[in-house]
Amino acid sequence: MGNSLKSISPKLFRQESSSVARGVIDMMDDIEIRNEAAAQRDYVIGCRRAIHRFAETSGREVRTSAFIKQQLDEIGIPYESLVKTGIIGILDTGRAGPHIALRADIDALPLPENPDNLKRARVVISDTPDETCHACGHDAHTAMLLGASKVLRKHIGELTGVIYLCFEEGEENGGGIQVMLDTLATKKVDSCWGIHVYNALESGKICVQAGPRMAGAIRVELTFVGRGGHGSRPDLSINPVFCAANFVNNLAVAFVNQIDANETVTCGITAIQGGQVANVIPDTATVLGSLRFFSMSEGDKAVRILHEVAENTARMHRCSVEYNEKYNKISVGPTINDPYYSELAAKALDAVLPSGTVSPCAPWYASDSFSLWLNRYPGVYAHLGINNPEYGSGAPHHNSYFDVDENVLDIGLIATLKYVNALGEEATPGQASKEKA
Structure with missing residues (x-):
């Protein structure tokens, strides 16, 4: 060896x-x-x-x-x-x-x-x-x-x-x-x-x-699952786009208040991918991005926060969340x-x-x-x-x-x-x- x-x-x-x-x-x-x-x-x-x-x-x-x-x-x-x-x-x-x-x-x-x-x-x-x-x-x-x-x-x-x-x-x-x-x-x-x-x-x-x-990396790729429908009646659907948007805001707030102030973990959310037309609520909305860190302990904490915020935000909006099994975890350390x-x-x-x-x-x-x-x-x-x-x-x-x-x-x-x-x-x-x- x-x-x-x-x-x-x-x-x-x-x-x-x-x-x-x-x-x-x-x-x-x-x-x-x-x-x-x-x-x-x-x-x-x-x-x-x-x-x-x-x-x-x-x-x-x-x-x-x-x-x-x-x-x-x-x-x-x-x-x-x-x-x-x-x-x-x-x-x-x-x-x-x-x-x-x-x-x-x-x-x-x-x-x-x-x-x-x-x-x-x-x-x-x-x-x-x-x-x-x-x-x-x-x-x-x-x-x-x-x-x-x-x-x-x-x-x-x-x-x-x-x-x-x-x-x-x-x-x-x-x-x-x-x-x-x-x-x-x-x-x-x-x-x-x-x-x-x-x-x-x-x-x-x-x-x-x-x-x-150099920084460690966590690739973010998760999908909020709701129920699609006509854009005129959001009350008859479960809109995953609002869920995804709230998740992004909630994640940023959680990072500000929970990541060690002496450490750095960047939150680089780059995309919310939902529907394609103005009058159709989609079934799903996917969030993409990456988190970067220089301390393994803070990287582990960032993964925990990511999952907690995703699960709780999904629950608030009556959605579920699905994770790409390859991502949403530490892919490479610092x-x-x-x-x-x-x-x-x-x-x-x-x-x-x-x-x-x-x-x-x-x-x-x-x-x-x-x-x-x-x-x-x-x-x-x-x-x-x-x-x-x-x-x-x-x-x-x-x-x-x-x-x-x-x-x-x-x-x-x-x-x-x-x-x-x-x-x-x-x-x-x-x-x-x-x-x-």
């Missing part, structure tokens, strides 16, 4: 790893890391543009998956293909050391793509711009991990342990996470690392703060960076990147399946800033104008390499004396 370091202290992990390591490994130094990132710049950008053109949605990433496999074959890294399009590359150094999972998501969105970003014409556009596009940055995530794979394979003699290169399908709909984690559960994983580009953070900055970094590994990453990145590059940022209200990785393995989900008004990047994610500032991809590559290096140094005897020398 996968081994989570939450069950043992990082100090104990270092002692256990050191006791079985043999010899002194000369890890990559910061100059090598920066030089290798610069050397891979064109490769990473080229990969990002190729994947951007494919723009395949969740579970359909056939060309994207084939491209990743081709790259791993050329680099010389063996891999396991998962049930559909997910891939785990395996870089085994043959030496004792940390087992690190590096993750990138690979899917695009069913969203039209504008030929321009916020400033200028794009450098690359989807092959199917009227249907799908990479409007969240997963093309950049995959490209950076491929660049890291290339460098890590080249420097395998300077590494310890095992590195898993995880390309996760279907992040947007959650379709790929379970098979990925089930496969990793058959292996040993000590820590995980991922990067998400972030439109609200200035280009050239990267955030590796500890604690909640993404919470491990304190120890966040501090380790911050110190390591400060040493290799220009001063001021490592930066704090406010938590992001979007949700991500990487929360499930961090529930199982301690690690870090970094946010890489792409907000560059001069370039034209900075539009919100899942927006047709969204674009990635390609000038920052080398920062993500450096950060990934340095995280691997930092964990290797933690577990390698003699490293401290080498650095002092």
